[in-house]
Amino acid sequence: MNMIKSAFASLVLAFITTGAFAAGGDVKHADVEFSFEGPFGVYDRAAVQRGLQIYQGVCSGCHGMKFVAFRTLADENGPGLSNDQIKAFIAEAGYEVEDETGELVPAQTYDYFPAVTGAGAPDMSLLAKARADGAVHIYSILTGYTGEEKEVAGTVLYENTAYPGGWINMAPPLWGDDVEYTDGTEATLEREARDVTQFLMWAAEPTLVERKQAGVRNIIFLIIFAVMLYFVNRRVWAKVKHPE
Ligand code: HEC
Known part of the structure; x- marks a missing residue:
């Protein structure tokens, strides 16, 4: 019984202190x-x-x-x-x-x-x-x-x-x-x-602005590069996948 009581007490305490902390940092x-x-x-x-x-x-x-x-x-x-x-x-x-x-x-x-x-x-x-x-x-x-x-x-x-x-x-x-x-x-x-x-x-x-612009440029480059790779990949393997 005592254990339950003290467990309950610490639970309440934890609740109060976290609540107070949240309020303090609010x-x-x-x-x-x-x-x-x-x-x-x-x-x-x-x-x-x-x-x-x-x-x-x-x-x-x-x-x-x-x-x-x-x-x-x-x-x-x-x-x-x-x-x-x-x-x-x-x-x-x-x-x-x-x-x-x-x-x-x-x-x-x-x-x-x-x-x-x-x-x-x-x-x-x-x-x-x-x-x-x-x-x-x-x-x-x-x-x-x-x-x-x-x-x-x-x-x-x-x-x-x-x-x-x-x-x-x-x-x-x-x-x-x-x-x-x-x-x-x-x-x-x-x-x-x-x-x-x-x-x-x-x-x-x-x-900040230069970095953002460089980021956008890099993403555009990566998209173009990915599309290119896709077509190169298709072409390179075309003969293997579809032999005449
Ligand atoms: C009369 C002196 C004084 C003037 C004028 C003043 N400040 Fe302050 N400012 C302080 C002091 C002192 C602190 C530190 C406050 C503290 O520690 O409680 C502070 C803190 C701040 C903070 C919080 C900083 C942090 O630690 O996050 C900001 C933001 C700020 N000032 C912006 C400004 C801006 C913008 C202006 C002009 C529009 C300005 N202050 C004008 C004295 C001044």
Whole structure:
């Protein structure tokens, strides 16, 4: 009897703990799709450019991007900026680097986005790749704030349905109308979140489109090759199978 009781107790316990674990890890991902998904997916250049504007204007104060060089903003599959546009972007944003004497000088196109340290915010160079389903994760966090906040040991935490644990140590960075888009697009919260996600995905995986295109080319090649082999095979064996 005792054995049955304790077996029952551990069963109940297991049920409760797995249930609690599932609840703790329960993150709500937004139902969102991006142009770069699927075998023919590509980055939406206008969105990537607007996302760059959001990153620069809103996120770059806390999140660095130390593995991304300014010159890569020329990427045809990404932002596709001209050399002059990149120079103008650097100048307008006022990015600076230290020269060999330690003095701050204007950044050049071959320099990298600054690393931001100390704020406790992860670097964004690879964030979209470092998280499972990274693009959806980023978009969901940006749009997942409930408006609730609490203070824990002097730190304000913000309730966020997409963040593991449900509370994030980042005030809502986007509200809508945070930037005035240079291309005239209306800057709603969802639009901004989508655009900065496009940009961050490109930053983390700039060769995504080339890889997909190579994959599709390989599959087409393999199909043609298979058809060819079929006919060659028939021809080679024709005399054996159907002797005159
Ligand atoms: C005021 C500083 C600040 C700004 C501005 C800011 N963030 Fe954050 N962000 C943080 C901090 C700090 C964390 C870590 C939160 C934590 O550990 O709870 C964070 C975490 C995140 C995460 C979760 C990262 C993970 O570990 O999965 C994402 C996504 C994110 N930020 C995106 C953005 C985007 C996009 C912007 C610009 C629109 C932005 N943040 C602007 C401070 C900031």
